[in-house]
Amino acid sequence: MGTDANQNPGCLGAVLRLLGIGTEASPSDTALPFRVRDDFLSPAELSFYRALSAAVNARAHICPKVNLADIFFVVRPNENQGARGRISQKHVDFLLCDSQTMKPLVGIELDDSSHARSKRQERDALVDAVFVAAALPLLRIPAAASYSPIELASKLSAHLSVAAPAATESAPLPAEAADAQEGMPACPKCGVSMALRTASKGEQSGRQFYGCQNYPKCRETRPVG
Ligand SMILES: [Zn+2]
Structure with missing residues (x-):
């Protein structure tokens, strides 16, 4: 690096x-x-970051200022042209990620008085809708002179619990994911038709499976047969 x-x-x-x-x-x-900015985090953001850090207590990684296009992808880019452009200039104030896998767990927005402006409200509504669409939780915390790490920890507790193990090829997937049109299953996450792949490494090497066409952004798989 x-x-x-x-x-x-x-x-x-x-x-x-x-x-x-x-x-x-x-x-x-x-x-x-x-030149390096001296205000990478504003005083208000830094004050919140310190409380958040105490609240999270090493149970997750705190990433500040994450571009939404680094968190989310567009499922069917050909049918949704411009969708990426709508989020590529937008950031979430903080993103908590699983310490081991860096999988995004929850976004956090620090809402100061600027959020009352109508232009800002439009932006907030879009950000909210993107998180809802992708089923990633987003917490909005009103900016304050000080924060209680205990209160923050209780708001975050549901999102920092041990994540369920990642789905494997043998995991049962919803029956409605089947896509009769293509004769291929549809990705349960994206809805797009999956494609037949052959595992090239690991214990499953040589075995066929269905993989999402949005790989590597989407790593959903289904067993063949
Ligand atoms: Zn997918």
């Missing part, structure tokens, strides 16, 4: 060209106009 530019000058050259900067100068001579 972070060493790509040193190991791959071709890649850096491409980046510099994109930025309209010549590649004659060495990277250290090239003064790109970037």
Whole structure:
């Protein structure tokens, strides 16, 4: 991580060209106009982060400022053009992820007074709808001068309980997921037709299974037969 530019000058050259900067100068001579922000988290966000950190108590990873397009994907991109664009400029204030798998568990929005503005309300409504559609919980916490970690912990407790083990190929899946049109099962998560795959590694190597066409964004599988 972070060493790509040193190991791959071709890649850096491409980046510099994109930025309209010549590649004659060495990277250290090239003064790109970037600096580290001192306000990565605002004072209000930092105050909340500290309470959240105490409330979570290492039971999950806290990721601040996560782009919605990194959390969600568009199930049928051809039929839903523009859907990704609607979320790609939007962030959730905090995302709690499973410590082991980094699977997203719950989003948290810190609602300050700006959330009363109508433009902000429109944005909030879209964010709420995206979380609902994808069945990921979203908590809205009103911004305050201080927070009780105990109160926060109780609000989060339902979302931090041990997650159910991931579905395996042998797990029973809903019968209504069958898609008669294609003769292939439909993905229970996406609704799109699955495709026949062959496992290339692990104990199941060589065995066929149905896999979602949205892999790797969706890792749903079904057994054959
Ligand atoms: Zn799927």
